[in-house]
Amino acid sequence: MHLFFSLTLILITLIIGCRNNDELTLEKSIYSDPNIEIEARVDDLLSKMTLEEKIGQMVQAERNGIEEGDIKKYKLGSLLSGGGSVPKGNTPKAWVDMYNKFQAEALSTRLTIPLVYGVDAVHGHNNVKGATIFPHNIGLGATFDADLVERVAQITAKEVAATGLDWDFAPCVAVSRDERWGRAYESFGESPELQELLAGAYIRGLQGPNAEMGGKYVIATAKHFIGDGGTDWGTGDAGYIIDRGDLTIDEKSLRAIHLPGYIKAIEENVGTIMASFSSYQGKKMHAHKYLLTDLLKGELGFEGYIISDWEAMNEIAAPTYYDKIVKSVNAGVDMFMEPYRWKELIDVMKKAVDNGDVSIARVDDAVRRILRIKFKAGLFENPLADSEVLNEGSFGSKEHREIAREAVRKSLVLLKNKGNILPLTKDYKVYVSGSNADDIGNQSGGLTIEWQGRSGNITSGTTILDGIKEAIKGHGEVVDDISKADVAIAVIGERPYAEGKGDDGELSLGYQDLLTLQEIKESGKPVVVIMVSGRPLIISDYIDDWDAFVVAWLPGSEGQGVADLIFGDYNFTGKLPVSWPRSIDQLPININDKDYNPLFEYGYGLEMDLED
Structure with missing residues (x-):
């Protein structure tokens, strides 16, 4: 009798349990x-x-x-x-x-x-x-x-x-x-x-x-x-x-x-x-x-x-x-x-x-x-x-990098082109210098691999110098002696930073870049200045010495997009998304301000005269 009761109780428990499980499954199926x-x-x-x-x-x-x-x-x-x-x-x-x-x-x-x-x-x-x-x-x-x-x-x-x-x-x-x-x-x-x-x-x-x-x-x-x-x-x-x-x-x-x-x-x-x-x-x-x-x-x-x-x-x-x-x-x-x-x-x-x-x-x-x-x-x-x-293998693929290269080309802004020095002839002997000429970390900026970013070879890609060498390969050459160069390219600007660590009340050029610019000035060679930075820097005291000035922002891993423009494979289409101040005292300065007198206005950007 006790055995029968126990078996019956177990059976009832199993039936009720199955019913409850079925009900839970039914209920759960609504959200699943x-x-x-x-x-x-x-x-x-x-x-x-x-x-x-x-x-x-x-x-x-x-x-x-x-x-x-x-x-x-x-x-x-x-x-x-x-x-x-x-x-x-x-x-x-x-x-x-x-x-x-x-x-x-x-x-x-x-x-x-x-x-x-x-x-x-x-x-x-x-x-x-x-x-x-x-x-x-x-x-x-x-x-x-x-x-x-x-x-x-x-x-x-x-x-x-x-x-x-x-x-x-x-x-x-x-x-x-x-x-x-x-x-x-x-x-x-x-x-x-x-x-x-x-x-x-x-x-x-x-x-x-x-x-x-x-x-x-x-x-x-x-x-x-x-x-x-x-x-x-x-x-x-x-x-x-x-x-x-x-x-x-x-x-x-x-x-x-x-x-x-x-x-x-x-x-x-x-x-x-x-x-x-x-x-x-x-x-x-x-x-x-x-x-x-x-x-x-x-x-x-x-x-x-x-x-x-x-x-x-x-x-x-x-x-x-x-x-x-x-x-x-x-x-x-x-x-x-x-x-x-x-x-x-x-x-x-x-x-x-x-x-x-x-x-x-x-x-x-x-x-x-x-x-x-x-x-x-x-x-x-x-x-x-x-x-x-x-x-599928598209992570970091050539196809993806080509879109990034296109983005670099379309992001560059030509702000000065004295005597139509740009585009440069590919058979030139070119002297390339500056803190950001050959540094994938610098051209990528902050929030790259690390929170603050970092100078150096931190990831794969093409530096601006690599891109220049590729663009003139078989025609001109990059030389180490400025006296032998037809033209100098100075790639200057900022080093990586992120968030409040980058707050800067001066926005001045760094000492190394000033030395680069002084060396080129003393050589008497024509100079194309390319700025790699996350924002405008104060350049009013120097720009008169430059034959051409290009702002490349922080182009990322595909530096060849810079060379695509300066050697005339494509024309410049980029325009300034911010106003470029004459001095730090003007900041903040923005389009539609009452007293608006920037060095370069919001939306400004030149094109080159390219032969058809």
Whole structure:
């Protein structure tokens, strides 16, 4: 009797268990079924999530800030690689293996919610050795070519996707209003019209024409909301002079100058928007509810999610970390890039909800936005790296580099051409000198392989000197003795820097470059000056000595694009995306200023007289 009862109880338990499992499978199929409308899938998944699982989706940790098992234990929703944070070997295959390992752990959680993995691929997949490195945004701005920018972004997306990653922290749609800013080269230029022209094209290239965000495309990020390029000199935080500073213009001007790029981004269904380190009228953007929630999410109808910038909570004015987080999440930040402090963030969020300082409704809104983009990007259906994108062999390919070379050609601006010295004859004996003539690191600039970038042979590509040698091979030659040269080419400018480390109140030429220019001047040889820099430098005291002056911005890995122009294979088409100041005292100087008297105006650029 006891045996019969026991067997019956076991049988009933198994039947009930099977029924419950069938019901769970049926319920789960709603959010796991790609044929069901995304909002219904989000509703279903959100209804199944615990508070801990929801908070985990709001966290982004650095890959170097976690240990094995943390993703599953804490239900983490996102990881990132900061500048220079790369897997051993730093090859595309190493990135794929790393990504798949992290993703497999995420898929072992109760609800199998995939990670979304972000990276600063701001001019190509610039963290990875061998990637195609494009001109920085200021160079793309000089092209005034939306079709080209879209193609550049498509290649960037494809190379990011080839390494398994889903999310690019690009494009920067800041309107750079002061060249002293260390991030000026991340901006397309000083006018809102340029952002309107290029921001949407860049996002379309990254995400796909219909915002697919998956396969060979990735999730884009419009950054940094809002006004980071217009902050006042001397208001910067964290030891900087202008970066992370305060923007004090009125709201009408804020909307007219700094908002149009974001409107275009939202029209292209950009997946994410990153809040700015900077402040508006004294209030940090990460705590600015009016701008993040009322304007961005409400008035503009942004349906993606807002990601904070790197450790940005540190800069919010509040007595404790708890207060900083409460301010920020209630202002509208949905996901927190807290690379190493993320465990504390989780604890704080739990306490804030328990204390009623953060509502469940605000948490649900944040998580809904994050899940919506994960579904749109196809991460639930294809959570692991697509091996076909990598195996097709286009990463850093000749085809991709040809597009980068085209971008270099179209980004260069000819500002002086005395006596039509350009184009140069290919049978010339050419003397080439200057700090940036033969340095792939310098011509790529900051945010390349490492956060601050680095001089030297840091990745594959063609230096400007290499390009010159190739262009005249079999005709002229590059000589080491200036006395034997027909013409001198001085390639001068800046060394790599990024963000506030590049804030500069002088914008002067370096000592080594001044020596180069003096040597050439004393030789009496005609000189073509090529400037490799992320912004205009003050050259008024020197330019009269130059026969030709070309600004090459930060051209990236394909320096041969420079030689394509100076030897006349193509003509110059680039125009200045910023006003070139006569002196440092003029800054800030921008088109439509009342007293506008730059050395070269916004939009200025010459062409050469080429024979048909």
